[in-house]
Amino acid sequence: MKERRTVVDGLWWGLLVLWLVSILFPVIWVFYESLKTNREFFMDVWKLPEALQWENYRNAWVKYKIGPSMLNTLYYVGVGLTLGTLLTTLNAFVLTRLEFKGRKLIWATIMFSLFLPGINALIPQYVVMRSLHLTNSLTGLTLLHVLSESVFFLMLLGGFMQSLPKELEESAFMDGASLLQVFARVIMPLSMPGIVTVAIFKFLGLYNHFLGPFIYLSDQAKYTIGVNMYQANMMMQYTADWVTLFAGVVIAMVPSVVAFMFFQRSIIEGATLGAVKG
Template sequence: MKMKTVIDVFWRGILVIWSLSIILPLFWIVYESLKTNQEFFQNIWSFPEKLQWHNYRQAWVSMDFNRVILNTLYYVGTSLIIGTFLTVLNAYALTRVEFKGRKFLWATILISLFLPGINALVPQYVLMRELHLTNSLTGLIILDSLGESVFFLMLMSGFMQSLPKELEEGAFMDGASLFQVFRKIILPLSMPGIVTIAIFKFIGLYNNFLAPFIYLGSEEKYTIGVSMYFANQRMQYSSDWVTLFAGVIIAMVPPTILFIFFQRKVMEGATLGSVKG
């Protein structure tokens, strides 16, 4: 019993240290964003003498967050809706519909887990260029929506496998079509899993940097990740670090609020699929 208590204390201590390694840098960025540049260069560890809230207004204007957020909402929102629907549809076809070659197709999809995603970067770019979809938010949406994630597909499939097969069989006996079963039975029952992958997809799309950086050439089309990158690059000429820190905090607000409100659904959806009923 004593050994178990010692081990519990040890692991809790590790978790506390891990939490502090995340919280303290964020706290540091917050109070740095409320300084003047003079205070920042004099002592990066000191607290501000007076809170400079106007740094956030300056960051919003200088980084053109009005345009950047609209671009990001269009890219993330459209990709999220289309991509989530396709993931749910694919998971339903692979786990609940019997057809010839289904197991082979599923095995082929799983094999792709061992292939680094960076390998597809060059052929994807060549294809996008030939289709004239580069430097286009719509082209980026098509690329991200049709590029299925094996992780999300496995998560959704695991959840759907836990649903009783008798529900579908009863609906088919009553004359329901395959689409009606999917729309009226599978979709409502799969909502916890759908919410889970939708949140994960949102965070992934919102933080996506590589694809927008490669495919978007016009500043007017930059998403928030690319905009923050170039704002950081400009610091070697302007050294306005407190404004950059304020911009970082602004960029962190949407995914943080989303996770705070939906963290319980994320946990429920991530565990429900592991129990087969």
């Protein structure tokens, strides 16, 4: 027997379709405009181009130096993702699987930090980074992100690890395993769905991170892709080469869109498992 659709179901579907359109329309419009000439863009933004201007993408790659900025982003994202995910996994393991004095106080302090806007930490962080001579450095920026733990990721991965039976660790200790071996050979493999979810969210956050690189990087040769495209946008008040800028924006979107599409199932499954088991 087929399930009957109600009026409320229809309204929800309509809202979801509107939401989908509001997300996809700007992306499609930017791609559409990137295939025009500037003359066609200024004459009519809705008119079809006479010929597809694929050379706009080559011009954007060269003019905005997207290649070097992508390499900077690759270093920032790669190192930050690897070290950050490992550190989050270690922190979640210590705070959820180990018993020690002050553990509840640490958790309470971490939870309290949820009520503090992250923007309040910008000035103290900048003062510390400047004192350590880590400003205008991709390595310094990466270390700042790695050491700035996210409460959301700790809660997600911690909730997943809390669901694992204690007997697993006890049996491993009885077999002579050390604490590090229990973490590496028992907890990490079983927590892999949650770790993958955290890693994907970290990748998207690092790749789209703008404020940190914008504040700490002053050398154009060290710009990440987000800051690079912002500077390209600032140039429009002098050049008005919008179609080339749109092409650059499309190129900048490709890695994050592809990553999300490829790992979409892992994100949903990992987040659901962490929420249900936690």
